[in-house]
Amino acid sequence: MSEVNRELVLIGVDNAAFPPLLEVLEERETLAPNQLRLLDEEETEVDPQVFANRSIAVESLEKFRFAPEQVVVLLKSGSAAQAALAAAEAAGAWVVDAADNTRGDESVILVHPLLNAAEIAKAERRVLALPGTGAAMVAEALLPLQDQLQAVEVVLNQPVSALGKSAVDAMAAQTARMFNGQEAEIDPAVGHRLAFNHLSSAEAPLASGHNLAELAMIHDLRRLLGEQVALDATINTASVFHGQLANLRVVMKEETEAESVRARLRNGARLKMTERPSAQQAVGGDETLVGRLRQSLLNPRQVNFCAASDNLRRDLAMNCAQLVHLLLKNH
Numbered sequence: 594m595s596e597v598n599r600e601l602v603l604i605g606v607d608n609a610a611f612p613p614l615l616e617v618l619e620e621r622e623t624l625a626p627n628q629l630r631l632l633d634e635e636e637t638e639v640d641p642q643v644f645a646n647r648s649i650a651v652e653s654l655e656k657f658r659f660a661p662e663q664v665v666v667l668l669k670s671g672s673a674a675q676a677a678l679a680a681a682e683a684a685g686a687w688v689v690d691a692a693d694n695t696r697g698d699e700s701v702i703l704v705h706p707l708l709n710a711a712e713i714a715k716a717e718r719r720v721l722a723l724p725g726t727g728a729a730m731v732a733e734a735l736l737p738l739q740d741q742l743q744a745v746e747v748v749l750n751q752p753v754s755a756l757g758k759s760a761v762d763a764m765a766a767q768t769a770r771m772f773n774g775q776e777a778e779i780d781p782a783v784g785h786r787l788a789f790n791h792l793s794s795a796e797a798p799l800a801s802g803h804n805l806a807e808l809a810m811i812h813d814l815r816r817l818l819g820e821q822v823a824l825d826a827t828i829n830t831a832s833v834f835h836g837q838l839a840n841l842r843v844v845m846k847e848e849t850e851a852e853s854v855r856a857r858l859r860n861g862a863r864l865k866m867t868e869r870p871s872a873q874q875a876v877g878g879d880e881t882l883v884g885r886l887r888q889s890l891l892n893p894r895q896v897n898f899c900a901a902s903d904n905l906r907r908d909l910a911m912n913c914a915q916l917v918h919l920l921l922k923n924h
């Protein structure tokens with residue numbers, strides 16, 4: 594199918610990931626403005642969006658008709674997004690789920706463009722899923738060590754933007770109220786104040802003690818790294834808007850010097866070694882920052898290190914844009 598008549602359809606203009614995705618698509622000249630369609634639900638009134646110096650109208654999702662030449666990206670979840678996924682797949686379009694609409698559906702291939710893009714050719718359905726932003730960063734940081742991994746424990750400090758745009762808006766409002774000497778209103782969905790806080794969990798724990806986001810990260814990492822790697826995860830929520838940082842405790846199959854691990858990480862694709870990675874340092878960047886590497890005092894086969902990245906731009910927008918490029922060009 595020729596490139597000329599291909600279209601990219603983005604659903605979820607109000608999603609926190611929408612601005613950085615539009616920015617990355619424009620920077621990479623992935624498509625022309627006349628190839629971009631923007632959709633949102635009927636009842637929402639959204640202003641036109643600017644892309645490559647062109648004003649793009651936001652169309653009604655309910656009235657839109659999908660077609661085989663389209664690549665459809667879901668940036669939002671919910672019943673409207675589920676209906677759009679079904680309609681787009683039935684029309685023969687490619688669908689990229691960036692909002693967990695297909696979570697738990699093993700018939701949908703999980704694709705990280707750097708790790709397993711070749712899996713697209715094996716897809717039984719024209720529906721692909723992006724890994725969660727935390728899993729995407731961790732998998733990329735672990736890729737240079739993959740053949741030597743025995744077990745990994747992840748402690749992820751996620752930003753409020755990982756909870757969605759409504760959480761970002763809530764923390765901004767809470768911050769403003771507190772600076773004005775007023776009591777911050779607590780978001781009932783989270784149950785804790787987001788501003789000036791650090792949450793052990795942003796959601797209720799399940800019977801196992803893990804929360805759903807932690808189990809989802811473990812599931813994504815297993816699909817990307819393989820079932821042979823033992824995994825556990827903890828996800829805290831830090832009171833920052835954007836940028837994530839993970840502490841990784843990595844057990845190797847054999848005793849390994851920290852300097853050998855450092856050399857592998859230094860040669861990793863899209864990884865940048867730095868002495869003390871921080872989430873703020875990573876925001877706006879296109880690389881995953883890796884550092885604080887040290888030999889564990891508990892186990893001679895264990896090394897500990899940190900990874901930090903921009904969760905929206907680096908681990909969602911860039912990965913999504915790469916996947917869209919592959920689908921538009923080759924599929």
